[in-house]
Amino acid sequence: xxxxxxxxxxxxxxxxxxxxxxxxxxxxxxxVTEILVxxxxxxxxxxxxxxxxxxxxxxxxxxxxxxxxxxxxIMLTDDAGIRxxxxxxxxxxxxxxxxxxxxxxxxxxxxxxxxxxxxxxIAIAYETMRREADDEQKPFDHHLSHLAIHGFLHLxxxxxxxxxxxxxxxxxxxxxxAQLGIPDPYAxxxxxx
Numbered sequence: 348x349x350x351x352x353x354x355x356x357x358x359x360x361x362x363x364x365x366x367x368x369x370x371x372x373x374x375x376x377x378x379v380t381e382i383l384v385x386x387x388x389x390x391x392x393x394x395x396x397x398x399x400x401x402x403x404x405x406x407x408x409x410x411x412x413x414x415x416x417x418x419x420x421i422m423l424t425d426d427a428g429i430r431x432x433x434x435x436x437x438x439x440x441x442x443x444x445x446x447x448x449x450x451x452x453x454x455x456x457x458x459x460x461x462x463x464x465x466x467x468x469i470a471i472a473y474e475t476m477r478r479e480a481d482d483e484q485k486p487f488d489h490h491l492s493h494l495a496i497h498g499f500l501h502l503x504x505x506x507x508x509x510x511x512x513x514x515x516x517x518x519x520x521x522x523x524x525a526q527l528g529i530p531d532p533y534a535x536x537x538x539x540x
Contacts, residue, residue, distance in 0.1 A: 377404040378417040378466055386425035388473040395423060395491060402492040403499050406523045412503045419466040419502060421495065429472035444475045445494040447501035469498035489529045496523050 380403050382396050389395055399421055407414045422428075426442035434440040436448070450465035471494050480490035500516055507513035521531050 376415050377407045378414040378419050380404075381418065381420045382423065383420060384423045386423060386428060386473055388425050389423040392473075392487070394488065398488045398491050399495045402495040402523075402527065405526055406496045406499050409523050409526060410500070410503060410519070414466065414503065417464040417466045419469065419499070421469045421471065421498070424470050424472055426472050426474040429470050429475070432470055442472050442475050444472055444479060445498045446470045447498040449502050449504075466499075466502040469495070469502065471495070471498070485532070489524075489532070492527055492529055493520065493524060493532045496520055 380400055382399060384390070384396075403419075403421075424432075429446060430440065430442040432446055433443050436446070446469070448468045448470075450467040471491070476490060476494060477487065479485075480487050483490070497516075497520060500519060505512070505516045505519065507516050517533055521533070524530070524532065
């Protein structure tokens, strides 16, 4: 099945010679986000791409990182796809909800001024994400927004390796999600059964 490709962000302006015209280009805080749908299970979630774009754009506006000249890719996959990635890159042979792969930033030789800076890649697994949302009685769009934000924060350097780092990252996630009108995902869940 071919992947669907969707990007956000304004197209680069070019002069008569086809060169980027940075003098008149307006940069936004949001990175260009390419979404690749590689698993059929995502096809029924017609709002998924808009949810992800909104989450990433909101996060980019609220963090202290320059992301307006950057690009990232988000792959919407299934449990089998993310299990392969998890096994190959982390040595953990099981599916997970989200994986982030920050891009290595070049050192030494400077890149051309008009070359986009790559933030990295994010993969989100449908079945695991859907199961978590259902088990925790969270709306699909809330949980998808949270995972997109979580993955984005990893790409710009946040992690949860220590308790202090986890607290900082979770507090930032809460703040971004609140801006989107989404309640605290880390709050204890009230079961209605």
